[in-house]
Amino acid sequence: MSDATIQITLPDGSTRDVPRGTTPFQIAQSISPRLAEAVVVAKIRSAAATTEGAEEQTDAAHGGAQTEEAMYSDVATAERVVDLAEPLQESVHLWLLKETDPEALRVVRHSAAHVMATAITELFPEVKLGHGPATDHGFFYDILREKPFTPEDLIAIEARMAEVVARNEPFRHEWIGHEEALKGYEEQGDFMKVHFVSKFTKPGENVSFYRNGEFLDFCRGPHVPTTGRVRAFKVMNLAGAYWLGDEKNPQLQRLYGTAFFQKKELDAHFKHLEEIKARDHRVIGKQLDLFSIQEIAGAGLIFWHPKGAIIRKEMEDWMRAECLRRGYDLVVTPHVMRRELWKISGHEGFYGDNMYSPMELDDAEYRLKPMNCPGHILIYKNSPKSYRDLPVRYAELGNVYRYERSGTMHGLLRVRGFTQDDAHIFCTPGQIEDEIVACVEFAEEVLKKFGFAEFKVELSTWDASKPQDYTGAPEDWQVAIDSLKSALGRKGIPYREIPGEAAFYGPKIDVKLVDVLGRLWQLSTVQFDFNLPKRFELEYTGEDGEKHQPVMVHRALFGSVERFFGVLIEHYAGAFPLWLAPVQVGLVPISEKHLDYAAEVKAELEAAGLRVELDARNEKMNAKIREFGLQKVPFVLVMGDKESAAKAVSVRTRGVGDQGSVPLSEFVARAAGLLQEKSATL
Structure with a gap:
């Protein structure tokens, strides 16, 4: 093969020798004209890269595509998605992606963001553009404009987008010199684009732009071939966003949209959004009178x-009992502690912006705790430990407080004060892997018990190029990462590695549950920590009689009680399993003469451990049944003459309906069994 020729390896393992500079589209044409029509974008991997390395780097490159760094930084990845018009300069493995490929969907959404920006600049030439990334569910563009956009403006933008699509303008990749690009944006007064070009490109190099028609934007791509491929889209809503996320900076208007390849997919998406809206935990929480957030008390603070x-x-009762069963000791630590403690732990330096300001008391400055770990460390350190004592496992449902920026709070899911089901395990290096495996198994049991059948796992590691963001030596980090990988390997759990997402003190395993609507929720986490034992000079006496430093595992399985509860509300749409339902059985006497029997039924059910509510109002039977239905009570029992005479109840089961009359003793046995099993189904 000559220097002018490169080798293309296709997914079936076949190879083609083509001239250097051949594009993926030309290769698609050579395979089949029909394929050339269907293909949207290409994915390539350097022939010199190993499969394992490519997978790791691809996850790093695509996992956070909505961030500035992922959009603009020139990340050196072995595997990447490219335009069909990209000239190939080296031998590669090539995948030609169609509309059915998830990576192609993200590309069409990125292209839709450019279509929206084109429409906005044509309708409102005075605007300045921030960034416009694809997201997991659509895209957005940040816009600087003095006058707020109106609902009528959004309608006009969507209509103009349809015109841009109809023009079928090619997306063309262009290169402009660094100095020329900066000068152009400076002359336009677009400080945001000046920032992006300055931050993510270097003097003397060419800067990547994409053009469609007259619209030109700083962008690394890739894009679909033409605007005409953006067929199914919708401008959805508008929100405020501070430039660079800093409330001291100018406020931008963020326009959200979504895009799909087919209208039927767009329609299905909006149906899905309606389902999500119907399950909003804030709405259901108010309907069922579960919790509130009181403005007079402050944002992000929950009243149960x-x-x-x-x-x-x-x-909490289940969690505490399960902790005790698994060999944990329960502890309780203070809500505030001296500031000096947080300096020793490193939170003052690495996490200070997320903590509340110090409060000055008589003897020192104190801070509200954002974490429970230093408190558990002090309990460990309070008495000498031998290798025979290890592992030591401390568990606490502890209240912690973190400063969330104004506007970021969201019901139970993002709060300022919450209860973390925290545990910390102190063990020998030889015990660490078994303890991590046990934590992962505990996390699996939590999800199973609360009715979640599916989960995904991520391994968050450090970014070795930014040692200032972490504490600890590189060799310690590698030992910690290897331990987590080995534990996941023993469990046979597939995972995705995400560099740069570790805690400042160590790598972590994040378990993300999948709810009934297919949404991912970050809740359970298991973290390896070799730093805090060193910072606090923890030790134990080894079998050799010498002093040794333990290693430490942080783990939270609910994550926070508040967030987990919010997810439960949305997962079940408020129709909780029997064991969790606040009212488990509703009693409906048909008339006043049946009240005495209803009271007997209530007493028998309560003796079996059930939570019962008797509706003794002088209301019609159907009205009472309907009210219990609105409150999503699992069982409603109706009692009239026949039931009173036969010591029976007429059973209505949530989601099933009228199941007829059964002996009271039979119903009690059934309900008590479900309660004891903590079954997720009725």
Whole structure:
């Protein structure tokens, strides 16, 4: 093969020798004209790269595509998605992606963002553009404009987008010199693009731009071949966003949209959004009177109402009992501690912006705790430990406080004060892997018990190029990462590695549950920590009689009680399993003469451990049944003459309906069994 020729390896293992500079589209044409029509974008991997290395780097490159760094930085990845018109300069493995490929969907959404920006600049020439990335569910563009956009403006933007699509303008990749690019944006007064070009490109190099028609934007791509491939789209809503996420900077208007290849996919997406809206935990929480956020008390602070508090009690009781069963000791630590403690732990330096300001008391400055770990460390350190004592496992459902920026709070899912089901395990290096495996198994049991059948796992590691963001030596980090990988390997759990997402003190395993609507939720986490034991000079006496330093595992399985509860509400749409339901059985006497029997039924059910509500109002039977239905009570029992005489109840089961009359003793046995099993189904 000559220097003018490169080798293309296709997914079936076949190879083609083509001239250097051949494009993926030309290769598609050579295979089949029909394929050339269907292909949207290409993915390439350097022939010199190993499969393992490519997978790791691809995850790093595509995992956070909505960030500035992922959009603009020139990340050296072995595997990447490219335009069909990209001239290939080296031998590569090549995949020709069609509309059915997930990576192609992200590309069409990125292209739709450019179509939206084209429409906006044509309708409102005075605007300045921030960045416009694809996201997991669509795209957005940040816009600087003095006058707020109106609902009518959004309609006009969407209509103009349709015109841009109809023009079928090619997306062309262009290169402009660094100095020329900066000068152009400076003359336009677009400080945002000046920032991006300055931050993500270097003097003397060419800067990547994409053009469609008259619209030109700083962008690394890739894009679909033409605007005409952006066929199914919708401008959705508008929100505020500070430039660079800093509330001291100018406020931008963020326009959100979504795009798909086919209208039927767009329609399905909006149906899915309606389902999500119907399950909004904030709405259901108010309907079922579970919790509230009181403006006079402050944003991000949760008030648990009686029914919500009952569910919380069930969650916490199960968690504490399970911790004890698994060999944990329960502890409780203070809500505030001296500032000096947080300096020793490193939180003052690495996490200070997320902590509340210090408060000055008589003897020192104190800070509200954002974490429970230093408190558990002090308990460990309070008495000498031998290798025979290890592992030591401390668990606490502890209240912690973190400063969330204004506008970032979201019901129970993003709060300023919450209860973390925290545990810290102190062990020998030889015990660490078994402890991590046990934590992962515990996380699996939590998800199973609360009705989640599916989960995904991510391994967050450090970014070795930014040692200032972490504490600890590189060799310690490698040992920690290898331990987590080995534990996941023993469990046979597939995972995705994400560099740069570790905690400042060590790598972590994040378990993301999948809810009934297919949404991912970050809740459970298991973290390796070799730093805090060193910072606090922890030790134990080894079998050799010498002093040794333990290693430490952080783990939280609910994540926070508040967030987990919010996810539960949305997963079940408020129709909780029997064991969690605040009212488990509703009693409906048909008339006043049946009240005495209803009271007997109530007493028998309560003796079996069930939470029962008797509706003794002088209302019609159907109205009472309907009210219990609105409150999503699992069982409603109706009692009239026949039931009173036969010591029976007429059973209505949530989601099933009327199941007829059964002996009271039979129903009690059934309900008590479900309660004992903590079954997720009725």
